[in-house]
Amino acid sequence: xxxxxxxxxxxxxxxVPVPRAHIWRAWTEPDQVVKWFTPxxxxxxxxxxxxxxxxxxxxxxxSPDGQEFPNVGCYLEIIDQQKLVWTDAxxxxxxxxxxxxxxxxxxxxxxxxxxxxxxxxxxxxxxxxRKHAEMGFQTGWGKALDQLVELVQTF
Amino acid sequence: xxxxxxxxxxxxxxxVPVPRAHIWRAWTEPDQVVKWFTPxxxxxxxxxxxxxxxxxxxxxxxSPDGQEFPNVGCYLEIIDQQKLVWTDAxxxxxxxxxxxxxxxxxxxxxxxxxxxxxxxxxxxxxxxxRKHAEMGFQTGWGKALDQLVELVQTF
Numbered sequence: 043x044x045x046x047x048x049x050x051x052x053x054x055x056x057x058v059p060v061p062r063a064h065i066w067r068a069w070t071e072p073d074q075v076v077k078w079f080t081p082x083x084x085x086x087x088x089x090x091x092x093x094x095x096x097x098x099x100x101x102x103x104x105s106p107d108g109q110e111f112p113n114v115g116c117y118l119e120i121i122d123q124q125k126l127v128w129t130d131a132x133x134x135x136x137x138x139x140x141x142x143x144x145x146x147x148x149x150x151x152x153x154x155x156x157x158x159x160x161x162x163x164x165x166x167x168x169x170x171x172r173k174h175a176e177m178g179f180q181t182g183w184g185k186a187l188d189q190l191v192e193l194v195q196t197f
Numbered sequence: 198x199x200x201x202x203x204x205x206x207x208x209x210x211x212x213v214p215v216p217r218a219h220i221w222r223a224w225t226e227p228d229q230v231v232k233w234f235t236p237x238x239x240x241x242x243x244x245x246x247x248x249x250x251x252x253x254x255x256x257x258x259x260s261p262d263g264q265e266f267p268n269v270g271c272y273l274e275i276i277d278q279q280k281l282v283w284t285d286a287x288x289x290x291x292x293x294x295x296x297x298x299x300x301x302x303x304x305x306x307x308x309x310x311x312x313x314x315x316x317x318x319x320x321x322x323x324x325x326x327r328k329h330a331e332m333g334f335q336t337g338w339g340k341a342l343d344q345l346v347e348l349v350q351t352f
Binding site for chain 2 (some may be wrong): 095118119131137138140143145
């Protein structure tokens with residue numbers, strides 16, 4: 043299932059000089075996710091992954107001033123080393139969420155120079171989309187990806 | 198993925214003297230859905246089905262006084278003749294919905310006397326669950342199933 047791209051979506055894309063298998067590992071092992079997921083000086087202090095449709099994907103982020111921000115959602119589609127789709131509009135087990143905000147598609151494909159890494163964020167309306175853009179979607183995904191690329195050098 | 202059953206859920210279950218294959222057909226072909234889906238004197242006047250994860254499941258119901266009530270959501274899991282999971286918390290293509298309310302699990306299994314037919318409705322909180330119960334969940338699913346059983350006699 044491909045998302046419709048529209049004024050309701052944000053897209054981040056970059057070619058990175060690392061193999062798909064390593065990126066996949068960084069995204070799907072909780073012990074790795076906590077090392078790169080949140081742009082410093084923010085931290086990710088917890089992560090749980092149940093890698094199947096309806097399974098849990100949750101993180102807890104820690105702000106520089108010590109506030110914790112939990113996020114919980116579930117996976118929707120998983121194609122090994124190619125595609126990961128998850129949402130916070132549904133809790134694990136597909137229960138409707140009290141705080142729906144975004145569905146995210148991560149797609150990975152081989153290309154000259156390494157891996158083409160694309161993230162799409164789908165929102166319910168333009169207000170939510172703009173809010174996400176103003177929260178720093180592009181900068182945040184870019185800094186986090188820098189951290190991911192640095193991490194996978196150690197794999 | 199099995200749902201957690203809790204105070205946030207409603208469950209309807211009945212054994213019906215018809216084969217699973219016929220029930221599945223009544224649920225997954227739009228031309229059949231419109232014949233049984235809404236307890237009379239309400240009608241279902243439109244149905245669209247794209248039977249894959251993320252694919253559209255939408256209906257339009259018509260009240261006895263002529264008001265139209267559209268519902269749109271997407272499928273999450275499909276196991277032929279056994280399990281159908283869909284939600285209105287996500288639109289087709291998994292976009293977060295402006296009007297999230299329910300995720301539904303339909304499960305069918307063989308048993309003495311025909312098919313064990315079970316529907317579970319998952320809500321985000323007890324208020325939503327109670328609202329759904331008061332809207333007539335049990336009566337509505339029962340009357341609709343009577344109509345389905347009558348319909349599949351013609352298959």
